[in-house]
Each structure stands twice: as C-alpha cells, then as structure tokens.
Amino acid sequence: EEEEEEExxxxxxxxxxxxxxxxxxxxxxxxxxxxxxxxxxxDMVAVLGETxxxxxxxxxxxxxxxxxxGYCILQERPHIRLSTLxxxxxxxxxxxxxxxxxxxxxxxNKVSPDTRMLPKFVDDEELAYxxxxxxxxxxxxxxxxxxxxxxxxEVVVKWFEAIQTGLPMCVLGAAFGPxxxxxxxxxxxxxxxxxxAIRSGLNASCVLNVYxxxxxxxxxxxxxxxxxxFPPP
Amino acid sequence: xxxxxxxxxALRPLRGLAAGPEMHFGFQSVTEExxxxxxxxxxxxxxxxxxxxxxxxxxxxxxxxxxxxxHKMNPSPGTLLLDVAGGxxxxxxxxxxxxxxxxxxxxxxxxxxxxxxxxxxxxxxxxKDKFNSLGDSQVVVCDINREMxxxxxxxxxxxxxxxxxxxVLGNAEELPFDDDKFDVYTIAFGIRNVTRIDLALQxxxxxxxxxxxxxxxxxxRVSNPLLSRLYDLYSFQVIxxxxxxxxxDWRSYxxxxxxxxxxxxxEELKAMIEDxxxxxxxxxxxxxxxxxxxxxxxx
Numbered sequence: 152e153e154e155e156e157e158e159x160x161x162x163x164x165x166x167x168x169x170x171x172x173x174x175x176x177x178x179x180x181x182x183x184x185x186x187x188x189x190x191x192x193x194d195m196v197a198v199l200g201e202t203x204x205x206x207x208x209x210x211x212x213x214x215x216x217x218x219x220x221g222y223c224i225l226q227e228r229p230h231i232r233l234s235t236l237x238x239x240x241x242x243x244x245x246x247x248x249x250x251x252x253x254x255x256x257x258x259x260n261k262v263s264p265d266t267r268m269l270p271k272f273v274d275d276e277e278l279a280y281x282x283x284x285x286x287x288x289x290x291x292x293x294x295x296x297x298x299x300x301x302x303x304x305e306v307v308v309k310w311f312e313a314i315q316t317g318l319p320m321c322v323l324g325a326a327f328g329p330x331x332x333x334x335x336x337x338x339x340x341x342x343x344x345x346x347x348a349i350r351s352g353l354n355a356s357c358v359l360n361v362y363x364x365x366x367x368x369x370x371x372x373x374x375x376x377x378x379x380x381f382p383p384p
Numbered sequence: 385x386x387x388x389x390x391x392x393x394a395l396r397p398l399r400g401l402a403a404g405p406e407m408h409f410g411f412q413s414v415t416e417e418x419x420x421x422x423x424x425x426x427x428x429x430x431x432x433x434x435x436x437x438x439x440x441x442x443x444x445x446x447x448x449x450x451x452x453x454x455h456k457m458n459p460s461p462g463t464l465l466l467d468v469a470g471g472x473x474x475x476x477x478x479x480x481x482x483x484x485x486x487x488x489x490x491x492x493x494x495x496x497x498x499x500x501x502x503x504x505x506x507x508x509x510x511x512k513d514k515f516n517s518l519g520d521s522q523v524v525v526c527d528i529n530r531e532m533x534x535x536x537x538x539x540x541x542x543x544x545x546x547x548x549x550x551x552v553l554g555n556a557e558e559l560p561f562d563d564d565k566f567d568v569y570t571i572a573f574g575i576r577n578v579t580r581i582d583l584a585l586q587x588x589x590x591x592x593x594x595x596x597x598x599x600x601x602x603x604x605r606v607s608n609p610l611l612s613r614l615y616d617l618y619s620f621q622v623i624x625x626x627x628x629x630x631x632x633d634w635r636s637y638x639x640x641x642x643x644x645x646x647x648x649x650x651e652e653l654k655a656m657i658e659d660x661x662x663x664x665x666x667x668x669x670x671x672x673x674x675x676x677x678x679x680x681x682x683x
Contacts, residue, residue: 171621181629198629
C-alpha cells in the first residue's frame, strides 16, 4: 500500500504515469511544439498521440471488439518484437509474402520493431494496449503501403493512418509533416501519393483488426486486396 | 480535485535525519541505500539537460539566486572555496568572475597610487600582476556524480575557465579533504539530495578553516498561503511536464518537486546547522521563501 500511496492513485500498467487534465493539456501543447522543433524527438510524437487520443482510442478499441480478429487480438495481446518474431523463419518465406517483405523492409530501412515507445499517459489499461499495438503495426503499414521510412514515406503513411485511426497525432503529423519537404516532393505528394493514401484509407477495413502474426505466409498483394488497400503508385 | 492536489500521501515526518532504515525519495519510502542510488540515477539522467531545465523551470531566475549568493559571499582574492554538489559549475564560474573583477579593481587602484613611477616600472609591475589575475583564489568543485562533473568540465572548457579550478569526485557525507582547509564552503541546490544532511554539515564544519564560512542555497518553505498554493500548482502541474518535453524525463522532475516538499524548512535547517557547531547561523529568504540562503561560521 506504500507503493500506491506514493502516486496517490493507481498505476494501471508498468510505465504508467497518471496525469491530471491540466498536465495532459500542457503535455499535448509542449510535445507538439517540441516535435515540430526537433523532428528527431520521436518520444514527443508518442506523447502527443497519448495525450490527444482520448476520443480516437476508445473508438479504435470498439472497432476491434466488434470484429472477430480484432477481438482475438484484444484478448491475446500479441506483441511484435524481436523476441517474439522468428526472424529466420520469416526470411525463409517466399518473396512477396508478408513475412518476407516485412523483414526486407526492416533491413532496407535499418529499423527494428523494438524501438517502439511504451505508453505512459494513457489512463486505461486496454487503451494503452491499443495504442501500443498501433505503434507496433506501423512498420507493417509501411510494408503494406510500400513506403520507405524517409520523410516523404512517413508522411504518406501518416495520411493513411489519420484516415484509418482518427488519432489527432496522425492528423497533425499528416498536416505538418510536409513542411520540411522540398517542392518537388510536395508535388508528388499532393498529386499522387496523398490522394491514393486517402482513397485506400477510406476504402480499407480497420488495419488493427488483422492478426498479422498469423498471416506471415500470406502474399502482400492478397492481404492488400483483402483489406481494400489500392496498389501503390 | 486533481488540479490542485498532489498525491494523497501526506508529507511524511521523515526529514533529513535518518530515522531508521526508512527514508524518503520524494514521496516514496525507501531505504538509505536505495535513496542514494535513485538520486545518483536521477542526476546521471538529467546531467546533459540540467542547465536547460533550470532555465526553463525557473525562467532564468536561478541565475539571479546564484548571483545573490556570490554577492553575499563577497570573496576577496586569495579565497579558497569548496563548492560541494557543484556539478555543472555555476557557482565556481561565478566565483572566478567575482574574484577576477575584484582583483582588477585592486590592480587599478594600485596603479593609480603609482603615479610617480617611471613607465618602465609601471609596465613591469603590471606584467607581474597579470599572471595573477585571480590573486591566488581557488575553487574546488566536488560532486558525487560523474556525469554532472563531466558536464561541468566541458562547460569550463567551452567558456574558457581553467585557472584556479579543480574538479573532484566526492561524497558530501564523507569529503576527501583534510581538516581546516577551506575559507568558504558552499552547497547550492545540493543539500536537498544528500541522504544524511547531518553528516554533510559535520563534514562542512570539519573542512572549513577556523573563521571559515558555510553557505547553503536551497529551496525552502513558502509560508504565504496564496503564494504557496500557486507555487504548488506550478511545481506539480508544470514542472514534470517540462521535464518530459525538454528532457524526456518526467520521473526525475517529479522527484525534484517532491524532494523540495520533503526538505526541512528554514528554522529547522538553521537548527541543524547550529547542531553541527556553526555560530552566527542566519538565513535570508529569496522570493518569499521559494529559496533561502543559510549562512554560518566556524569559530
């Protein structure tokens, strides 16, 4: 009881920091400003997502609850991490399969699934999982959309995610991300990539309702069709 | 309401003195050893952003507080200062600046009195004194945390401080210095983090020369009720947010504001300093008690 007393109210999950509404508001403003000022502060993007997601996250969770695969994910709480993935097996899968392409994406862009931040400021244990799942699935979004991890690719994925999840952080990222792009890239973005991302986002069923860990063998094309993502330009 | 209240745990009566194995780390209850380790980790984690955070949290006012401390000290050239928990060097650099300017004025006055000397003699005397711009003053910066010292040394190099400055790794509760060595002992915003304040005060007494002065700059108690509430609101609502946004470290700054509440108020600290053997112990409130400077003499 000493442990609980120290925070005054319960810590709902490891890493949870309970915050008042004022603190959340200040955090949202501060993290937004800092993320714009220093784009390498990925932790600020994460904090922004957590402090502004109070409407979008329950929405997402309900979408998951009402879908058989999504419900399964909520129950079993799988995690996409190096410790849970069998990288050797995924690499051995045929080209074009989700697993093979995902590993290729990780290697080409030199990223790892273990760099995702754990949530801190979400005051509901289940919603904390939802946002963590969204973060872990982000790299798979890149794979499904065929977008690299440069600024341009990230912005495109953000547009897609903004439509799909409704998270204010995605909306802000999609709107402000392009600020740092050259005009040539902006043109490509505006004329081809964003319209495609929006169409796909609207057309596709909820991407969080896919139990990716059970679909490594499925070809990426087939998964795209199933979800309703149009082929990338 | 969550807005104005801080965590339900009432302020525990455990203050600086070790009342048995249970101690406070902010509002948590820990053992002595745990406390030392946690505090070490806090400062290891914040070291690089320490100065930026200080400026943001206090809106730059901490610089004024430190300037006031230096003016109160009013060191003359030749003073040997020990700055404990001096980590990033703020007090040490101010000390060097202060004695340098006092020394310059001394030299100017000396020159004025030498109006009847030849140009050659004036030039020679100027040369001699030039190599003694600090007038033999020295400051030793002592800190228990390697990271903080590292940042301090880098700052010194960057700002061009080298003469009269030493950096020593050491524990305020057990200083690596001989008895009766220093003219002045300072500890600015450090004594709050010491686990056994009584030991630190005893050590301060030991290493000071007879006639030496003890100066402590630290957060203290705001007695004005309205101001106190505003201060609490700012401390608990804003400061951890600043810590998260600027330094990516909520917890360390949560600890900081909690530790301020756990620290003894002005009169109690005064009594503790007297217990260590100091005389003419006094304190001066700055900003209504947000900060206080305690002073004592070893006679």
